[in-house]
Amino acid sequence: MLTHINEQGRAKMVDVSEKKETIRVARALAKVLMKESTLKRIKEGGIKKGDVLSVAQVAGIMAAKNTANSIPMCHPIMLSAVNINYQYLENGIKIIAEVKCAGKTGVEMEALTAVSITGLTIYDMCKAIDKEMIITDICLLEKSGGKSGHFRRKQSER
């Protein structure tokens, strides 16, 4: 059932009033694929103080907190932790965000929004040298703490 549909067939924000407050965690993934030379530039920048990945990480954390203002049917949630990590791939960068809250609904949208905006910020800061970058494989890796039980993506970490 698409739970976000109301009695008139339009969208609503689902009622979670009676759900229990539990510790909820979600981890999401995105990849930014790019030219070898672009990746090299990011890595070099990473040695200096003002690197691309630091800026992107700040953007991702702020986006996670702002999710309920971006995704219309998302419930406002008071996040209790956001952590974003990177791994270098041969042809790009893997972004992993872990988000936590003590609340009534899951935080998968917050984790997914975090990795998406982190990826978009990397794109923005490198687009002068590489317009062909692709942000891809945005998906939920793991989710726990809700009534629906522990979800773990099968080919985890893809």
Add this chain to the structure above:
Amino acid sequence: MLTHINEQGRAKMVDVSEKKETIRVARALAKVLMKESTLKRIKEGGIKKGDVLSVAQVAGIMAAKNTANSIPMCHPIMLSAVNINYQYLENGIKIIAEVKCAGKTGVEMEALTAVSITGLTIYDMCKAIDKEMIITDICLLEKSGGKSGHFRRKQSER
């Protein structure tokens, strides 16, 4: 050159004061891959009034306007048009956003942000029935109006 880096090696918002105001257009793409049954539900909902794709489209348009508050080094831009269209794929939905402005900088980040948030909203509204959806292939299809000339992605529309 990573133009967003200042004299202390940290991030800055690049100076575009002297750039010309021209009509700038950008088109971006994202795909949301999902189970067949999920796609079927979205299509059925599409016949009714409150469908998933309408909500996602509103989210994408609002996100495009809000890009400079999400992506740290993006210039504020007064968008003059945003249009989002969908195509059904066998295993998901293709999202295409076209964004326009009369301004001093390109609008590719606005188009990319629009398709990303549109995709995330589709995810949000269907996640109760499909947690394994993937948002993928976020890329710039076309961009015109700036000094750097007309960009068109090679394997266009992938």
Add this chain to the structure above:
Amino acid sequence: MLTHINEQGRAKMVDVSEKKETIRVARALAKVLMKESTLKRIKEGGIKKGDVLSVAQVAGIMAAKNTANSIPMCHPIMLSAVNINYQYLENGIKIIAEVKCAGKTGVEMEALTAVSITGLTIYDMCKAIDKEMIITDICLLEKSGGKSGHFRRKQSER
């Protein structure tokens, strides 16, 4: 007593720290009055996919969540449900919003903001064909869950 006034005679955000968390509900109403031909157009659009009322509803739900950023002395509240419904009148549209939270303060401002922004969005999308529309009768229908007891507007649903 106007509770929002501080010891210097200026506005403050009232202290609710010691209030109990209870389930709070509020329902509010607005009407948009319009020309018969405008109403006809909205109804026709309602048969298609991208109707005016869907967009207005998304706007109303997002506005409800954002109330504490619009109304200066409103407390931030984590809404647990927002639902907006419409009824066609002879000369316009009746909007009813129901908002819920488990929190320390009532949600009447959230419900009133929801119906107001829903009405303004209907105005925006139809203003090309009808500039004389009026948004009217914005009022609180019902409120429960607080210390002040159950409020129900006398000529309910007007």
Add this chain to the structure above:
Amino acid sequence: MLTHINEQGRAKMVDVSEKKETIRVARALAKVLMKESTLKRIKEGGIKKGDVLSVAQVAGIMAAKNTANSIPMCHPIMLSAVNINYQYLENGIKIIAEVKCAGKTGVEMEALTAVSITGLTIYDMCKAIDKEMIITDICLLEKSGGKSGHFRRKQSER
């Protein structure tokens, strides 16, 4: 024609790229009807420093600037002036907002949003003593500067 509908029957932000930049002005009205005793309290407060109407006016001005983030299909506009005035009625308060810009689209939504949020803020600050207030007669009084010519509401100032 409902100009906000795209080729797929869904909402879009209309293309104004080619419209001329002109000085555009809009004036809108709202009324807040209330108990005599509530009105008396507001007037008394008005003599002191921290009155309800000052707070409501700040809220209305900020809301006008934020309109494109509240009303989904509104174009972002750089307002060049916002002014809100009040008149006491026998049973309430009349709010009039005048908004100006030098831009490509009209500012009626900004003026209408300003009076609505001003009214909602008055409601918020007085709701402890009067839950039956009604915000009513929100309408456009006058609009000039666009291609569609000078609009002036017939029973002006109602």
Add this chain to the structure above:
Amino acid sequence: MLTHINEQGRAKMVDVSEKKETIRVARALAKVLMKESTLKRIKEGGIKKGDVLSVAQVAGIMAAKNTANSIPMCHPIMLSAVNINYQYLENGIKIIAEVKCAGKTGVEMEALTAVSITGLTIYDMCKAIDKEMIITDICLLEKSGGKSGHFRRKQSER
């Protein structure tokens, strides 16, 4: 230890999931120093209805609520009270904000943000007559409710 640094040496939002919800209070201070004539004008305005200090106070309260969107690593918090008071100095104005919440983290950033934005708003409204104003001495006066105990600035109220 700089708690905001993650395992990769970059910023994160610290995990407070397991912290207890307690009543937390913070008081912060800022001063705006100005020419005698500017101060005189503010005081005179204070007798009338629309004074500078009322507007600044509204701005400070709204900024307190919005802190987690301004300060990247701040946790979202549902403030339960914000109160801003002024004292006239010989050469300016002292601003004191008191902020409260029932939550898992302290509210010192909210109090500090409130006094800063209040001061900036005073600057904005007087800058036509005095560009040399200085906002100074922004500091935390007192903080209670957390695990780290009661903090009180030594030369309190400076």
Add this chain to the structure above:
Amino acid sequence: MLTHINEQGRAKMVDVSEKKETIRVARALAKVLMKESTLKRIKEGGIKKGDVLSVAQVAGIMAAKNTANSIPMCHPIMLSAVNINYQYLENGIKIIAEVKCAGKTGVEMEALTAVSITGLTIYDMCKAIDKEMIITDICLLEKSGGKSGHFRRKQSER
């Protein structure tokens, strides 16, 4: 004259419709004073990738763009450049922001907001080890491009 006051003695957003679009620049300053050990920690962090000053700088740039949503009577402005630099002092950090636009009003509030939020973010990230930090000397250093001519603070750079 306090230009922000309207005919009813309340605040308004001043009319700049008829002002000319020129290139406007403003530079502002803030200092964050701290314990020697805190400064040492920031400097050490500065060698690593995720340093405090990078995060603070991103916050300052985003705050500059968002000024019109924080300071009630500020006009929305499309900033064309923001650059923030730091200098180490013996007992703290000096923050200098330079902001530019091609527009109808000055950008001093944007520069002042940038240094304030940058300072507050430094405070936030170091408050676990130093609660006695002071943000001070927030002032306008220089401003050019408007009708009122070139302003340069006398004891420049203090």
